[in-house]
Amino acid sequence: MSMSHPFPVDVVVMAAGKGTRMKSRWPKVLQRLAGVPLVQHVLNTAAQLNARSAVVITGHGADQVEPLLLVPGQALAVRCVRQEPQLGTGHAVQQAVPALADDGVVVILSGDVPLTQADTLQALIAQCGGQHLALLTIDFADPTGYGRIVRGGGGDGQKVQAIVEHKDATDAQRQIQEVYSGIMAVPAKRLKNWLGRIDNQNVQGEYYLTDVVKLAVADGVSVVAHKIDDPLQVAGINSPVQLAELERAHQLRQAHRLMEQGVRLKDPARFDLRGQLDCAQDVEIDVNCIFEGRVELGEGVKIGANCVIANCAIAAGAVIHPFTHIDGEKLGVSVGEGALVGPFARLRPGAQLGAEVHIGNFVEVKNSTLAKGAKANHLAYLGDATVGERVNYGAGSITANYDGANKHQTIIEADVHIGSNCVLVAPVTIGAGGTVGGGSTITKSTEPSALSVARGKQISIANWARPNKKK
Ligand code: UD1
Ligand code: CA
Numbered sequence: 001m002s003m004s005h006p007f008p009v010d011v012v013v014m015a016a017g018k019g020t021r022m023k024s025r026w027p028k029v030l031q032r033l034a035g036v037p038l039v040q041h042v043l044n045t046a047a048q049l050n051a052r053s054a055v056v057i058t059g060h061g062a063d064q065v066e067p068l069l070l071v072p073g074q075a076l077a078v079r080c081v082r083q084e085p086q087l088g089t090g091h092a093v094q095q096a097v098p099a100l101a102d103d104g105v106v107v108i109l110s111g112d113v114p115l116t117q118a119d120t121l122q123a124l125i126a127q128c129g130g131q132h133l134a135l136l137t138i139d140f141a142d143p144t145g146y147g148r149i150v151r152g153g154g155g156d157g158q159k160v161q162a163i164v165e166h167k168d169a170t171d172a173q174r175q176i177q178e179v180y181s182g183i184m185a186v187p188a189k190r191l192k193n194w195l196g197r198i199d200n201q202n203v204q205g206e207y208y209l210t211d212v213v214k215l216a217v218a219d220g221v222s223v224v225a226h227k228i229d230d231p232l233q234v235a236g237i238n239s240p241v242q243l244a245e246l247e248r249a250h251q252l253r254q255a256h257r258l259m260e261q262g263v264r265l266k267d268p269a270r271f272d273l274r275g276q277l278d279c280a281q282d283v284e285i286d287v288n289c290i291f292e293g294r295v296e297l298g299e300g301v302k303i304g305a306n307c308v309i310a311n312c313a314i315a316a317g318a319v320i321h322p323f324t325h326i327d328g329e330k331l332g333v334s335v336g337e338g339a340l341v342g343p344f345a346r347l348r349p350g351a352q353l354g355a356e357v358h359i360g361n362f363v364e365v366k367n368s369t370l371a372k373g374a375k376a377n378h379l380a381y382l383g384d385a386t387v388g389e390r391v392n393y394g395a396g397s398i399t400a401n402y403d404g405a406n407k408h409q410t411i412i413e414a415d416v417h418i419g420s421n422c423v424l425v426a427p428v429t430i431g432a433g434g435t436v437g438g439g440s441t442i443t444k445s446t447e448p449s450a451l452s453v454a455r456g457k458q459i460s461i462a463n464w465a466r467p468n469k470k471k
Contacts, residue, residue, distance in 0.1 A: 004050065007130040008104040010188065011046040011076075012096045015039050015111030016059025016083040021239040027061025028237065029111035030068065033247055034254070035274025035292060037068060038237060041114035047075035048118035049125070052104060055096040056111070059083045088206030089182075090198045093191070102189045105130055108209065110182045113236045115250060120233055121183070124226045128185035133216045135160065136183040137225045138234055146179035147210050149225055153217075160223040163210035167203040178227065180210060181234035190221060266305075280316065293328070304342065312347070315339070315355070326351075331367065354389075368399075371414070383407070384426065388414030394438065396421040413448070 019028025029039035036044075039056065046054050058065045058080050066080045083095045093108060100106060105128050107121060120136070128134035137149050147163040150173060163180045164173050194212040202208060216223050228234070232250070237243050248269075255268035263279045265271050270287040279297045286305040295309055298316035303309065307320055311328035314320065314335040321342030326333050331349035335341060339357045350367030353359065357370045360377035368385040376382060378395035384407050385399050397418050399410040408426035412418065416430045419438030430436060431448035440454040 005105070005125055005130070008052040008101070009049055009125060010100055010104045010106050011043075011049070011051045011054040012093055012100070012106055012108045013039060013042050013046070013054060013056045013111050014089060014092045014108070015065060016057050016062075016086050016092055017112070018060040018086075019112065019238065022243075023240075027065055030061065030064060031237065031243055033114050033237075033243065034250055034272075036114075038114045039065065039069065039111040042109050042111055042116075043069070043074065043076070043078065045116055045118050045121065046107070046109070049107070049121055051076055051107070052101075053077045053079065053099075055099045056080045057083050057092045057095055059086050059092075088200065088204070089209035090195060090207035090211060093209050094195045094207070097192050097195060100188050100192070102192070104188045105185055106188045106191050107185045108183060110236060112238070113182060113234060115235065115246065116183065116233045120226075120228055120230075121185075124183065124185045127224045127226045128187070130187055131221070133187075133190070133213065133221055133223045134185040135163070135213070135223065135225050136181040136234065137178050137227045138181055138229065138231060139177045139227070140179050140231070141177065143174075143177050143179045148173050148176040149178040149180060150176065151178075159217075160213065160225050161217055162214045163208075165202065165204070165208060165210065178225070181228075182236065183234065184209075184212075186212070190216070190219075194219075275310070286322070298337070307342070311349075321345075336372070382410075385410040385412060385424075387412045388416065388432065390414060391416045391418070393418045394420035394422060398423055400425045 015029040022028050022031060030037045043054055054076055056069055056078060062082055069078050069080060079099055081095045081099055083092050105125055124134050124136050145166050147165050148169055149160055150162045150164050151158050152161050153159050194215040197215055198207050198211045200207050213223055235246055237246060251272055252268055254273045255265055255271045259265055262281055264284045267287045272290045275293045277291045277295050280299040282300045283297045285303045288306045289303055290308045292310035294311055296313040298314060300317050301314050302319045304320055304322035306322050307324045309326045312326050312333040315337040317338040318335045319340050324342035324345045326347040329349045333347045333351045335353045336355040336357055338355055339353050341359045344361040345359045346364045348366035351365040352369045354370055354372040356373045358375040358377055359365060362379045363376045364381045366383040368382045370387040371389040373389050374387045374391040376393040380393055381398040383399050383401040391412050400423050401407050410424050410426045411429040413432035415433045417435045419436055421439050422436050423441040425443045428442055429445040431446050433449040434446050435451045436442055437453035442452060442454055446452045
């Protein structure tokens with residue numbers, strides 16, 4: 001993917017706009033597509049360009065946008081500069097000028113255009129070549145609202161002469177279907193010079209970045225258009241409807257990419273990936289599943305309908321039945337080979353299931369390790385527990401792991417049988433091979449192979465007459 005160029009690349013991301021049509025308290029560039037803020041998509045793409053730096057121009061909601069960008073995990077050096085007030089795209093990029101070195105090529109992107117591909121930008125940068133002004137363009141059947149690519153002059157009359165904004169365009173210019181995407185690559189030194197010369201003498205009274213084109217032409221710098229035919233890559237988001245449309249289009253592409261790798265999706269239109277999904281061979285995923293964070297699915301894994309699965313590794317042959325919720329968050333979750341989970345199971349951070357473990361309906365597992373073949377099939381809770389091989393953990397049983405202040409460990413050794421509706425009050429150890437009678441509240445550790453029962457003794461009164469209702 002990453003081609004290297006004989007010059008440094010710096011990225012400018014315009015993200016100062018308000019996004020009025022989103023009707024949100026949050027700035028537009030923080031709205032999420034596939035679970036990731038729009039502006040972060042743009043920075044992720046910039047990182048794939050091996051860019052030297054990125055300058056994000058903030059304005060509306062800057063106090064919300066900047067903390068999100070200036071985090072340690074960011075793959076490239078990001079600086080934020082503020083644009084207040086917002087006097088147009090040219091004015092926006094002017095704010096970045098002091099932060100830009102002279103020796104680079106500047107790639108200008110928009111924080112609300114999330115799906116541009118790195119290889120497209122690499123091609124654009126190559127067209128710039130460190131000396132030309134390269135514009136990313138596309139033909140639209142309905143170009144209303146966009147800046148038009150005006151060509152003329154030169155030998156073939158096809159040289160780019162200017163970008164004319166829709167509102168400033170003549171009727172004849174409005175017939176032009178080739179539009180400016182909002183993305184350009186330009187030598188920094190030239191850009192700085194041209195930005196110093198633009199004005200706001202236009203219909204909108206704004207400083208147009210697009211006016212650099214006519215200045216380039218006047219300076220004898222050639223302007224090249226890199227035209228693509230994939231509208232998704234230049235699609236901007238202005239409204240909830242556009243956000244949802246782009247989400248679906250993006251999800252469909254992700255679904256197709258997975259299917260091309262052999263993953264069998266029951267319905268690519270009912271699939272959502274908000275992170276990274278790595279699948280081995282013969283993985284099958286039923287409808288309406290959501291994958292988040294980092295998820296790995298081993299060979300032959302089957303995911304039933306309506307599962308939400310995040311930050312988790314599922315080993316070969318495991319089956320996740322419908323309506324299961326798994327989120328490993330920071331600790332992760334692992335599901336062993338051939339394990340069966342769900343339906344209606346919940347695996348929380350630190351759940352580590354060994355091979356052939358069974359977790360059934362309405363069972364919650366948190367920060368617990370279950371060894372090979374352990375089973376908790378119905379209505380149970382395991383928190384902060386270590387469970388040995390072949391343990392059978394009865395319906396309705398729970399570990400009482402929290403005393404109101406601290407969490408404590410429960411250890412259930414191999415081959416233990418916990419009856420139904422038991423409470424294991426941690427810290428406590430159930431010795432190997434032991435049995436706990438149903439309904440027991442266990443507060444003391446038990447010996448291996450012992451039967452432990454801790455409940456009120458049953459009494460039965462023979463021939464007992466129930467009271468009669470008074471007349
Ligand atoms: C711009 C282009 C137009 C192109 C279109 C593609 C200009 C003058 N016109 O038009 O040729 O076809 O994009 O979508 O550049 N922004 C700021 N500060 C400002 C103004 C805008 O940061 O003062 C940001 C916006 O938040 C947005 C981006 O710049 O992310 C583009 O601004 P927008 O108002 O959408 O530009 P358009 O008028 O659509
Ligand atoms: Ca726009």
